[in-house]
Amino acid sequence: MQVDFGAKELTVKLVYYGPALSGKTTNLRAIHWLAASDTRGELMTLETQNDRTLFFDMLPITVSSKSGLKVRLKLFTVPGQVMHNTTRRLVLQAADGVAFVADSQRSEDEANRESFANLKENLSEIGINPEQIPIVIQFNKRDLEGIRTDDELEQIAARSRAPIYKAVATRGYGVVQTLLGLVRETWSNLEDEHELEEKFGINPSRLMMEIESTLKHDPRKRGR
Amino acid sequence: MMHDDTHAADLLMGDVVRLEDVLSRDAVTTVCKSFFALFGLPVRVISCEGDLLADVHQDRSLCRYLNTLGGGERACAKTVSAVRDVEPTDQAIVHPCFTGAVYRIAPLTYQGRSIGRFIMGPYVPATTKSPPSSLTLVDPAIDAKKALAHFEVMPRVRDDVAQKLSTHLQGVLELLVFSGHRTQLASTMQIANVRENYRELAEKNERLKVSFEKLKELDKLKSSFLATVSHELRTPLTSIIGYAEMLESGAAGALSDGQAEFLQTIRGKADQLLGLISSLLDLGQLEADSLKLNKTAVDARALLSDVGSTVVPAANRNNINLEINVAADTPRVHGDPVRLRQIIVNLADNAVKFTPEGGEIELSAEPGTLNTGLAEGLEAQLFPSTQSAVVLTVRDTGQGIAEDKLARIFDAFYQIDGGTTREHGGAGLGLSIVKQLVDGHDGKIEVTSEVDQGTVFVIKLPAADDDA
Numbered sequence: 001m002q003v004d005f006g007a008k009e010l011t012v013k014l015v016y017y018g019p020a021l022s023g024k025t026t027n028l029r030a031i032h033w034l035a036a037s038d039t040r041g042e043l044m045t046l047e048t049q050n051d052r053t054l055f056f057d058m059l060p061i062t063v064s065s066k067s068g069l070k071v072r073l074k075l076f077t078v079p080g081q082v083m084h085n086t087t088r089r090l091v092l093q094a095a096d097g098v099a100f101v102a103d104s105q106r107s108e109d110e111a112n113r114e115s116f117a118n119l120k121e122n123l124s125e126i127g128i129n130p131e132q133i134p135i136v137i138q139f140n141k142r143d144l145e146g147i148r149t150d151d152e153l154e155q156i157a158a159r160s161r162a163p164i165y166k167a168v169a170t171r172g173y174g175v176v177q178t179l180l181g182l183v184r185e186t187w188s189n190l191e192d193e194h195e196l197e198e199k200f201g202i203n204p205s206r207l208m209m210e211i212e213s214t215l216k217h218d219p220r221k222r223g224r
Numbered sequence: 225m226m227h228d229d230t231h232a233a234d235l236l237m238g239d240v241v242r243l244e245d246v247l248s249r250d251a252v253t254t255v256c257k258s259f260f261a262l263f264g265l266p267v268r269v270i271s272c273e274g275d276l277l278a279d280v281h282q283d284r285s286l287c288r289y290l291n292t293l294g295g296g297e298r299a300c301a302k303t304v305s306a307v308r309d310v311e312p313t314d315q316a317i318v319h320p321c322f323t324g325a326v327y328r329i330a331p332l333t334y335q336g337r338s339i340g341r342f343i344m345g346p347y348v349p350a351t352t353k354s355p356p357s358s359l360t361l362v363d364p365a366i367d368a369k370k371a372l373a374h375f376e377v378m379p380r381v382r383d384d385v386a387q388k389l390s391t392h393l394q395g396v397l398e399l400l401v402f403s404g405h406r407t408q409l410a411s412t413m414q415i416a417n418v419r420e421n422y423r424e425l426a427e428k429n430e431r432l433k434v435s436f437e438k439l440k441e442l443d444k445l446k447s448s449f450l451a452t453v454s455h456e457l458r459t460p461l462t463s464i465i466g467y468a469e470m471l472e473s474g475a476a477g478a479l480s481d482g483q484a485e486f487l488q489t490i491r492g493k494a495d496q497l498l499g500l501i502s503s504l505l506d507l508g509q510l511e512a513d514s515l516k517l518n519k520t521a522v523d524a525r526a527l528l529s530d531v532g533s534t535v536v537p538a539a540n541r542n543n544i545n546l547e548i549n550v551a552a553d554t555p556r557v558h559g560d561p562v563r564l565r566q567i568i569v570n571l572a573d574n575a576v577k578f579t580p581e582g583g584e585i586e587l588s589a590e591p592g593t594l595n596t597g598l599a600e601g602l603e604a605q606l607f608p609s610t611q612s613a614v615v616l617t618v619r620d621t622g623q624g625i626a627e628d629k630l631a632r633i634f635d636a637f638y639q640i641d642g643g644t645t646r647e648h649g650g651a652g653l654g655l656s657i658v659k660q661l662v663d664g665h666d667g668k669i670e671v672t673s674e675v676d677q678g679t680v681f682v683i684k685l686p687a688a689d690d691d692a
Contacts, residue, residue, distance in 0.1 A: 041335040055413045058238045062336030086420045
């Protein structure tokens with residue numbers, strides 16, 4: 001987190017992590033589409049010719065709270081392919097929260113497991129405690145065949161410390177819920193650490209509502 | 225932990241540090257020139273720090289006229305300075321000029337942050353028909369008629385059009401910032417990546433170096449242990465052999481036939497053991513580089529004949545034909561006769577061991593050349609450096625060695641398959657010692673083999689100086 005007291009501005013870094021082709025960039029594209037145009041910047045993608053993320057994607061969202069504080073959410077994705085581990089570690093630096101985008105297909109179980117282990121390893125490597133950083137899990141691609149069932153996900157959710165979300169990112173389903181969940185977890189963690197309410201007079205539940213209204217903007221009504 | 229000093233925090237947050245870092249002055253100027261050519265409106269782009277990044281304008285005749293008068297010049301400078309100090313935050317600000325024209329100052333923002341501004345103008349709003357009456361107060365020498373004539377040729381822009389033009393230019397400039405920022409992030413990321421990869425590799429290399437040093441140390445200990453143990457084994461064994469010989473010679477009284485036979489077995493096995501221990505000792509010394517070679521000029525024919533007579537009884541037992549061929553002009557070898565004999569005996573012994581009944585073994589010698597210096601590569605082909613050599617060949621028609629095993633046959637303790645030790649004896653040291661002895665003579669050994677057809681060992685050793 002970066003704080004600019006002069007400008008009453010707070011920047012929070014959120015990273016979308018997960019195995020290759022699990023839908024991290026698709027999540028950002030959907031958020032870019034859903035967010036009100038005056039709050040989001042351009043979606044920056046640094047990708048190779050075949051549309052695979054090379055370094056990262058970045059989407060800035062700025063929420064001007066009624067309290068006068070400007071909250072800037074910086075959403076990043078990492079490249080999922082195994083060989084880009086150095087880049088993943090660099091992007092992960094100074095992250096305040098992580099959304100792990102898992103592929104729901106059973107055939108991707110191993111890739112999910114490996115990627116999650118890699119996330120924990122990289123967090124430790126850069127000095128972030130993987131047990132303490134806010135993490136939410138998104139099981140993406142719920143519209144495909146051969147996926148983990150809802151019952152299974154419920155069982156996983158019952159055991160997991162991280163909230164679990166279901167999504168079909170290509171259609172925008174579950175994407176906002178995942179992001180809101182991540183912001184909530186992250187904010188509560190930052191609140192505990194930095195007493196933001198006391199310093200900035202910002203009410204967490206009001207802020208969440210403000211962010212929610214920014215993200216639940218209906219793009220079909222754009223231009224009215 | 226990672227160490228990075230390239231605007232670390234900003235890079236990791238993906239923020240633009242300064243407009244100047246992401247915007248090429250040339251690109252901005254080109255865009256502003258094109259804008260000026262299209263609409264006749266001057267444009268200046270200024271960063272947050274107040275640096276002028278682009279300035280495309282042409283003084284209007286009214287401005288030129290007023291600047292010739294002291295009061296006009298002062299008022300103009302004051303307006304320009306005031307315009308440059310305007311810092312709009314959210315929306316464009318229209319700033320009046322004392323001439324009745326206006327400047328439009330629009331903010332440049334990126335990712336919710338102000339990064340600079342641009343000034344469009346001066347232009348005259350379409351609704352303004354004449355300069356203000358206050359214009360003549362700026363300087364008593366102002367000619368109102370002249371001023372009006374100049375005023376009328378100023379560019380006129382409707383408010384809504386001015387707003388659209390400034391929004392358009394704002395969009396173009398912000399897109400340039402986005403694109404520049406993207407490039408900046410990509411290249412910074414690439415540098416950070418290279419640096420991080422380098423650090424990782426350096427760490428790995430350091431770890432490899434440490435474990436390599438450890439292994440070398442262990443290897444040294446192993447060699448010295450081998451040498452010590454072999455030496456300690458050999459001393460009592462010499463006594464065993466000595467006393468057995470004494471018993472055999474009747475020094476302790478006459479022996480019965482049975483006793484003599486048992487003693488012979490004891491002698492045979494003790495000799496075998498001594499051979500093995502000597503090999504271990506040799507290997508230990510060779511690995512520790514402490515083996516001393518007494519090199520002289522050695523006659524190849526005598527060498528091969530001597531070896532032949534040593535292995536011929538075993539060859540005869542297996543009905544193997546042994547042939548020795550030495551070319552007439554073969555020079556003498558520069559080497560240690562004892563060690564040269566050891567090399568050839570080892571190879572010939574192996575040949576006998578692995579050649580089936582009725583097979584053939586050939587020991588031959590002929591003149592040849594030996595590459596010195598660079599072993600391979602284009603350099604060696606372009607600039608070969610050779611010396612006269614003796615080529616010794618041990619050829620058999622035995623079982624051969626599979627291609628994938630050939631590379632390892634000179635490793636110590638390597639047996640082509642576990643079964644050979646049980647079937648043929650030996651500890652897998654012979655070829656390793658041969659290789660090290662050949663190396664010690666600055667020679668080369670090569671092997672070619674075909675399964676069930678036979679094996680050929682070719683050894684090239686430097687010729688003695690006198691014969692070279």
